[in-house]
Amino acid sequence: MVGRPAQATRFIARLQSLAEAKREIEAWRRDYNESRPHMALNDLTPGEFVRQYSLRPTAEGS
Numbered sequence: 001m002v003g004r005p006a007q008a009t010r011f012i013a014r015l016q017s018l019a020e021a022k023r024e025i026e027a028w029r030r031d032y033n034e035s036r037p038h039m040a041l042n043d044l045t046p047g048e049f050v051r052q053y054s055l056r057p058t059a060e061g062s
Helices: 005-014 018-035 046-054
Strands: none
Touching: 018 046
């Protein structure tokens, strides 16, 4: 979405309404939190992490 002040200014200038701003910010938030790899998840996306680790057997063998 925005990385520098100049980018932020252009982003804000093109928005037509508060509702549009909310949609844009939510889309960015979802992409940032759900689609990009995270270092804390061993460079996996959250979805990849869940799929990889939910398939592992637990210590109890289930």
